[in-house]
Amino acid sequence: xxxxxxxxxxxxxxxxxxxTINCTYTATGYPSLFWYVQYPGEGLQLLLKAxxxxxxxxxxxxxxxxxxxxxxxxxxxxxxxxxxxxxxxxALSGGNTPLVFGNGTRLSVxx
Amino acid sequence: xxxVTQTPSHQVTQMGQxxxxxxxxxxNHLYFYWxxxxxxxxxxFLVSFYNNEISEKSEIFDDQFSVERPDGSNFTLKIRSTKxxxxxxxxxxxxxxxxxxxxQYFGPGTRLLVL
Numbered sequence: 001x002x003x004x005x006x007x008x009x010x011x012x013x014x015x016x017x018x019x020t021i022n023c024t025y026t027a028t029g030y031p032s033l034f035w036y037v038q039y040p041g042e043g044l045q046l047l048l049k050a051x052x053x054x055x056x057x058x059x060x061x062x063x064x065x066x067x068x069x070x071x072x073x074x075x076x077x078x079x080x081x082x083x084x085x086x087x088x089x090x091a092l093s094g095g096n097t098p099l100v101f102g103n104g105t106r107l108s109v110x111x
Numbered sequence: 112x113x114x115v116t117q118t119p120s121h122q123v124t125q126m127g128q129x130x131x132x133x134x135x136x137x138x139n140h141l142y143f144y145w146x147x148x149x150x151x152x153x154x155x156f157l158v159s160f161y162n163n164e165i166s167e168k169s170e171i172f173d174d175q176f177s178v179e180r181p182d183g184s185n186f187t188l189k190i191r192s193t194k195x196x197x198x199x200x201x202x203x204x205x206x207x208x209x210x211x212x213x214x215q216y217f218g219p220g221t222r223l224l225v226l
Binding site: 030031032034036041042043044045046049051089091093094095097098099100101102103104 | 115117144146152153154155156159167169202204210211212213214215216217218219220
C-alpha cells in the first residue's frame with residue numbers, strides 16, 4: 001500500500017540555519033503531497049501542498065518540490081526561527097483515500 | 112478563519128468504560144474523518160464519513176468504535192469499551208469535498224488516556 005518515509009528526528013538547529021527534512025513516498029498512481037505542522041499543544045495545520053509532479057508548494061518561507069523521478073517531497077527553509085520549532089509531518093493522498101502520514105520529524109530551533 | 116474544534120482536550124477513563132469524543136467540523140464541509148496518533152507513532156486513519164454514513168474505515172476501526180453525526184454540527188467518535196491500547200491523541204478532520212487535491216483541516220485533538 002501507499003507509504004511515506006521521513007527522516008528521523010529530532011532535528012536541532014540554531015536560528016537562521018538552513019533546514020531540510022527529507023520525505024520520500026511509495027504510491028500507486030500520482031498522489032498529492034502535503035506537509036503538515038504541529039506546534040506544541042496544537043493540532044495539525046496544513047503548511048503546504050503540491051498536487052502534481054514538479055509543483056512547488058510554499059508557505060511561511062518553507063518550500064517543497066514534488067519530484068516524481070525520486071518520489072520525494074523534501075521540506076526546506078532557508079533561515080529557521082525559534083518559532084518554527086514544531087513537529088513536521090509529510091503526508092500523501094492517493095485520491096479517494098485517506099491521508100497517509102509519515103512518522104513526523106521534531107524540529108527544535110535554538111536562539 | 113473557520114476551524115475544526117474538538118472536545119474535550121483531555122480525557123482520562125478506566126478500561127472498559129465508554130468514551131465519546133466530540134468534534135465540530137467546518138460548517139460548509141461535507142466529509143469528516145477521525146485519525147489517531149499513539150504516542151511516538153505515526154498518525155493513522157480510522158474512519159471517514161459522508162452523507163450520514165461511513166465511506167471508508169481502517170482495520171483499527173473495529174466493532175468497539177462507532178461514529179455519528181447527531182445533529183447538523185457535531186461529529187462524534189464513540190469507543191464502546193476502552194482498552195489500554197486505545198490511549199492516543201484522536202484528531203478530527205473535515206474537508207469540503209473528496210479527491211487527492213482536497214485539503215483536510217484538522218482539529219487540535221483529544222488526548223485520551225485509558226487506565
